[in-house]
Amino acid sequence: METIYEKTATSPVNIAVIKYWGKRDTTLILPTNASLSVTLSQDHLHSKTTIRASPDFEKTRLWLNGVEDVDIEKNKRLQNCFRETRRLRKEYEEKLRKDKGPDKVLPLSEYNLHICSENNFPTAAGLASSASGFACLVYTLSQLYELPISAAELSKIARQGSGSACRSLFGGFVAWEMGSKDDGSDSQAVEIAPRDHWPELEALICIVSDAKKGVSSTEGMQNTVNTSTLLQHRIEHVVPVRMKNMIDAIHERDFQKFAEITMQDSNQFHAVCLDTFPPIFYLNDVSRAIIRMITEYNSTNSEKKLKAAYTFDAGPNAVIYTTSENIPEIINLIAKYFPGNDDVKNYFSDPFQLFVGKTI
Ligand code: 2P0
Numbered sequence: 001m002e003t004i005y006e007k008t009a010t011s012p013v014n015i016a017v018i019k020y021w022g023k024r025d026t027t028l029i030l031p032t033n034a035s036l037s038v039t040l041s042q043d044h045l046h047s048k049t050t051i052r053a054s055p056d057f058e059k060t061r062l063w064l065n066g067v068e069d070v071d072i073e074k075n076k077r078l079q080n081c082f083r084e085t086r087r088l089r090k091e092y093e094e095k096l097r098k099d100k101g102p103d104k105v106l107p108l109s110e111y112n113l114h115i116c117s118e119n120n121f122p123t124a125a126g127l128a129s130s131a132s133g134f135a136c137l138v139y140t141l142s143q144l145y146e147l148p149i150s151a152a153e154l155s156k157i158a159r160q161g162s163g164s165a166c167r168s169l170f171g172g173f174v175a176w177e178m179g180s181k182d183d184g185s186d187s188q189a190v191e192i193a194p195r196d197h198w199p200e201l202e203a204l205i206c207i208v209s210d211a212k213k214g215v216s217s218t219e220g221m222q223n224t225v226n227t228s229t230l231l232q233h234r235i236e237h238v239v240p241v242r243m244k245n246m247i248d249a250i251h252e253r254d255f256q257k258f259a260e261i262t263m264q265d266s267n268q269f270h271a272v273c274l275d276t277f278p279p280i281f282y283l284n285d286v287s288r289a290i291i292r293m294i295t296e297y298n299s300t301n302s303e304k305k306l307k308a309a310y311t312f313d314a315g316p317n318a319v320i321y322t323t324s325e326n327i328p329e330i331i332n333l334i335a336k337y338f339p340g341n342d343d344v345k346n347y348f349s350d351p352f353q354l355f356v357g358k359t360i
Pocket of ligand 1: 016020021035131217
């Protein structure tokens with residue numbers, strides 16, 4: 001009979017309100033600016049990974065959403081995550097050998113792995129699937145290997161799989177500190193506030209298209225670094241100020257400030273994409289209609305307040321941040337602007353904060 005050791009874990013999606021776009025080191029994945037995100041509840045969106053280790057496995061294999069089509073050997077990002085977690089496991093095994101005796105330690109670091117990873121949402125549609133996926137891979141490995149390691153330390157490994165993955169190691173409100181060292185030892189995620197700090201804050205996800213995006217983030221952001229002059233202005237003069245103001249807004253639960261910075265930063269990220277040569281377009285007509293809808297909602301409400309904020313990543317799908325009391329109004333608004341969407345109609349009977357509908 002085969003001897004198998006197994007662990008399963010899930011990891012959440014995070015949606016940035018200050019966007020990461022650009023690397024100063026493409027191997028270690030060190031960003032050109034800090035970023036900040038909100039981690040979404042795992043109830044509806046998550047990656048789930050099961051990892052098995054066995055002395056009987058002939059090679060390490062990976063199935064993504066049931067399909068084994070990734071060339072693990074050639075995939076540097078996967079190799080980074082395997083190498084770093086194995087190295088830590090090896091160190092831990094040596095320590096255990098000294099403390100407990102050589103026979104008491106399982107040489108898991110020497111075993112090949114079988115990895116099954118699944119997302120319960122569209123992969124590569126600009127919904128941060130690489131973030132939750134790599135966070136989950138690294139977290140599940142740390143569990144399997146029983147690594148005595150903090151989430152911040154683990155975030156530095158997940159970062160080497162996909163930059164935004166480092167932020168999915170924490171719940172709540174999370175900053176990715178860009179760090180200043182060349183070896184990446186200070187480029188890590190930190191929790192700004194836990195989820196229950198601001199329970200009224202909600203995220204509505206509008207899936208405009210679940211098609212795979214045209215230009216990958218990895219390729220797109222380096223074209224931006226190489227060609228956009230607006231990016232340099234953003235890195236030097238805009239993001240440092242916004243990071244500070246956004247952290248204050250979160251600590252103070254100030255939705256006005258939070259919403260303003262969120263929308264401005266989404267706008268600037270897409271402006272920087274347009275300033276890339278050749279330009280990158282992630283928003284489509286439906287995305288722009290959602291921007292107009294939220295802008296109108298914010299300018300015509302009787303309190304004259306910002307009641308919702310849109311943000312878009314490297315794809316046309318929208319995330320709308322709002323506070324719980326506004327949810328019914330916004331659902332009605334979406335139903336009015338985008339009629340015929342069953343998910344919107346079903347919302348009231350099934351409070352599921354995700355609209356899966358290509359018509360909206
Ligand atoms: C973010 N995005 O902060 C920004 C906003 C997309 C737009 O992080 O090359 O998939 O794997 O480090 O993490 C997408 O970039 O890129 C991303 P890599 P990643 O969420």
